[in-house]
Amino acid sequence: MEALDSTPFAELFLQLEARLVHELRRSGASISDTPIVPMHAHSSRSSGAGLANLYRFAADVLNEKVARENGHPPMTKHEVDLMCRCMATRKTLGEAITIAREFCAMLHPRAATLELRLESGAATFLMHPVRRKTSSAACLLDVTGLLCFIHFFGWLLGRPVSPVVVYLAHPEREDVAAFLGVLGAPVVVGADSSGFKFDAALLKSKIIRQPVELDDCLERLPFDFVASPASTVSAAQRVRSLLDAAMAVDRPLLRVAEIANALNLTSITLRRRLASDGTSYNELREQSLKNAAQHYLANTTWSIDKIASRLGFSSAAAFRRAFVNWCGLSPSRYRRAMWPNVRPDES
Template sequence: MDMARRTITVHHVRAVLRGAERHGVDTVPLLQAARIPPLLLGDDRARVTAPQFARLFRELYRATQDEFLGLGSAPSRPGTFAMMCHAALNCRDLGAAVERGVTFYGLFPGGPDLALTRTEHTAVLTVRTDLDQDFFLAECLVIIWHRLCNWLIGRRIPLRWAAFAHPPPPHRDEYELLFGCPVRFGAEHTGAGLAPHWLRAPLVRDEDALAAMLRRAPFDLLSRRDYGTTLAEQVRRALATALRTSPRLPSLGETAARFALSPATLRRRLAAESTSYQELKDAVRRDAAIAGLAGGREPIAELAARLGFSEDTAFHRAFRRWTGTTPGAYRYASRDGDPGQRS
């Protein structure tokens, strides 16, 4: 869940609500507090912005008083993650810190079943959770543990692969961009692999740095932009940067030249990562459109022009294709039905 600029699929919104719903919490006020229209949850194509999802995450944390948001078979009391980090901070290297964290969570009945295994060529962190019907908790734990490891050593650790012990979800095309590595579904365990030499890296953080990180955890670890190792993610970031300064996105040839590739090679490598240049351009425009509609008062016609649409009708058609609704209806719903905000 790279939440920094990318929008989040409604599948993740439904999944993060599941634990609270199971415990009888009324989630409609939480959605409203996060400024997410409850009606959006009925459309598989709907998406929300990173700030909306962050607010929902925090509302759920307050409502459940559970660091796992009610998604596990037993609650994790607030402060548990912080104590695990304190326990791991003074270890000799990253491998020892991860093993201490695994041991720490193993002390809690009903907690996630974490394991670190090492071979000559790969280190593997696996995660198993109970009652996690949408697999959201297990996926979040993989991301959080990976990014915590990055933070502890002050370097980005590229993942070799990520595997998930569940069938491919409807939004499976987003996983390689999300995890920055090849992914597979239907595996024996959920987890991720990395080169074993990273486990010998020394920890570089102190108590003050930990205190600062914990003030923003865990959502900061979920939203931190630690990936970007795939070509698709690098291209997407370049397109998003270009769109902030000009409505005209660079052509395939221009982008290929920027990455010192031929257009044919760029096209082929993106296809190998299960995407295309046009899909990446659409995704960048989609996310910018959703962010503009949910978070600002810019007239829809001006937003369409800023995103490179020569006509309002073309923007409306594209937005309906992306989200299943019109720009005006999306903005209206995001403003809790305040007609004064509708453009």
Template sequence: MTPHDFSNEVPGSFAIPLLEDLDTLGSDLDQLWQRAAVTAPRQSVMTGRTAALPAAEFTRLYRCCMEELERLSCLDQGIRPMGRGAVNMLCYAVLPCRTLREIIGRVIEFNDAMEDRGGEISLEESGDTAVFSMQVPRKRYDNPALLVDITGLYFYFQLFSWMVSRRLPLSEVGVVYGKPGKHYPLMELFERPVSFGAVANRLAFPGDCLDLPSTRSLTELERIIDHFPFDLSAGAASGRASPSQIRLLILDAIQSRREVPALETAAQLFHTSPATLRRRLREGGTSYSEIRAQCQREIAERLLSNRELSIESIAEHVGFGSDRAFRRGFHSWTGLSPSEFREGLASKR
């Protein structure tokens, strides 16, 4: 399966099945849309009139949709969702492990401690193949539950890959569900066809990968914990960072009002070294600082079109420590002060 390169946009068709499932479940899509801060009208996306969404907006929308689907799925099952806190604790719990085998063993122990919130997780070795299985008992094995379980499998795939600093070479991705009646592009994240009707939700990979050493430290984990698991575009990129994918990472951080990760953190998220990331960006004719400045400028110019926002609030939103620093930075980008740029927008209306 060919890896996706979403560049700066993701087809709107990726969002439609998620929204349709949530609408069927009676979710408040208007509230979800507002929380995800998507600029295009919802109906325009759902009817296909909006062909694509900015990649950062789609990433936020995907996250909001999955949080809602997990909440509804757990409500149906009568259990509590794992929650972000438990997911973070799991990441810290596996950190001292020395090999992938130990990492998966610790995941199983953690999952057992979660009791009904974690379902059943196991590791089996058969010949040259290792199989990681995740089974969550459900009252209904419908499309929303399928998406929740696929996202769970992808989280573990990302965690294992990050811990051993390489993308785990999957030989199979299987789910217990029957083949859905509609296409979910998100299933292509693993870059392998998903097998339906399997005995369990599972990931199969070469057994010798279990002996891969863990290479991560507490400092590295603390740098990425707020960004993990990584977003759709980078996850589908086989760990090869490109300027467009770095742009997606930075845009998403700024628009979500999170701290922009340092270059070293971005390199970890792409399972590569800082030196390699610098070289790849240089080959693309840019640098990490240049991409960050371009993203800050793009968002600042958009926010300045809203006259209800103060210069101070915009400066904070795009990551400047003071409005004075923002004014200097904005002038270096455009040759204008933020106020002059805003007045210029007003005169064109």
């Protein structure tokens, strides 16, 4: 596993650890039984392994819990592995997704219904789980499922899928806040279904992996990939992840030199890799700020002054100018469009 010993990644690990431990405690699980390497260990490699082991343990516990609450057994690890093996026999990503859809249909309702939508050069991969109720544990499992598919698709192709946006059916953004640092894309909560949008051209891309490589991938998926994502995540996704992780805990956004140091790159190399991904640090920073601003305007009653301060703007006026540049309308007009009954003193 790649050693991620920089402070930004250490903070990201700690955010995820806290979220997983909190959910395990809510489920009644004994944290002392968790087979983890201490997150505060001096070795960054140990930290990555500790996160992966904790995440794996939490997913197993919560999968059983959510399944009991909804009246049917969960999809087993063996079944997930078998689905992935079937996908790996296909020639293209599009064919692999078709196999996954058919496999999950056979296991309905224990497995989610999978769907692929195509529109204007974009593909949207969706999961429709059959659940009687939603919960923070179910939200964590949905995120885990999405991470499995995002990383497995990237692994099959030998290059990142790079989602444009991630959708979560769960309505509470706070329950996914810790995962903003590993999703690497804007997150829309309260969607009709969970899924992610990506470049439809990838559906015709050839699968390059060999069967002999599959066992190692299945052992790592998705937990080790979250702790060490370099092979399945683009430079743009990693930068966006660090920016979103900072935003989620009200930390100052990292400068390009700090991010380059976190990725063990020079600033010039980082800029070059971002350019090859079709973006730049400034574009990713603006996207992160824009998405956070839209969330706060649509889902809180915070004043414009408070939102401006939270996002690091020098004044409400500076925030308004930036927001108009992003969206073509003022923050107040955007809020009224999203929330018509908001009181005037809240906008």
